[in-house]
Amino acid sequence: MILQLRCPNCNVLLKVPDTAVGKKGKCPKCGADFVVPRYSKSDYKAVASSHHAENPRTGRAVSGDRHDDAEESEGYPLWLKVLVVAAGLFVVVLPLYVFWPKDKWEQNNKVEIIALANDAASLEKGGKDKEAIGKCDQLLGLVGDRKLRGDDLVNAVNLARQVKQRGEAEVARQAQAEKDKNLAEAVKQAQRDRKLQSQLV
Numbered sequence: 001m002i003l004q005l006r007c008p009n010c011n012v013l014l015k016v017p018d019t020a021v022g023k024k025g026k027c028p029k030c031g032a033d034f035v036v037p038r039y040s041k042s043d044y045k046a047v048a049s050s051h052h053a054e055n056p057r058t059g060r061a062v063s064g065d066r067h068d069d070a071e072e073s074e075g076y077p078l079w080l081k082v083l084v085v086a087a088g089l090f091v092v093v094l095p096l097y098v099f100w101p102k103d104k105w106e107q108n109n110k111v112e113i114i115a116l117a118n119d120a121a122s123l124e125k126g127g128k129d130k131e132a133i134g135k136c137d138q139l140l141g142l143v144g145d146r147k148l149r150g151d152d153l154v155n156a157v158n159l160a161r162q163v164k165q166r167g168e169a170e171v172a173r174q175a176q177a178e179k180d181k182n183l184a185e186a187v188k189q190a191q192r193d194r195k196l197q198s199q200l201v
């Protein structure tokens with residue numbers, strides 16, 4: 001383990017191995033001899049602050065030292081503090097982002113969206129495809145390109161899309177059937193006309 005202490009003469013911050021405790025050392029800066037004291041956090045602080053008072057170069061040195069002391073006394077490295085603050089922010093901001101205000105919109109419109117989907121489904125069952133498509137359009141228009149989160153709302157939108165697709169296919173099929181029927185009718189009419197003509201001739 002590496003210990004930090006201040007030179008009792010010039011107050012420079014020194015790093016020494018814990019094996020040096022109790023032994024005589026020489027400050028590499030000012031050359032003063034001193035015994036490396038038994039280290040503990042409170043001892044160290046006491047030593048450091050007493051030297052501040054004795055330090056003849058008060059002004060600059062003290063303000064710099066105070067900064068060092070503040071960092072050392074907190075005990076946690078800066079990156080850990082930043083990480084804890086970031087984690088705290090994340091925990092507070094994430095639920096806000098997830099649940100608000102999108103879910104508020106869903107809550108306000110949930111009843112209407114589900115009612116529209118149910119209406120569309122029952123109109124489709126009753127064979128009223130155009131009315132069903134109308135309900136689907138109303139629902140899909142209301143939702144727009146919002147990304148919905150609630151399962152029941154997502155299901156309602158999917159149902160509306162399916163009902164609309166089936167309804168449009170059915171409307172197209174009926175229109176085609178109507179066309180075919182008219183064409184067949186026209187052909188029959190033409191045949192009748194020809195028959196009538198041939199009888200007249």
Ligand SMILES: [Zn+2]
Pocket residue numbers: 007008009010011012027028029030031032
């Ligand atoms: Zn020194």
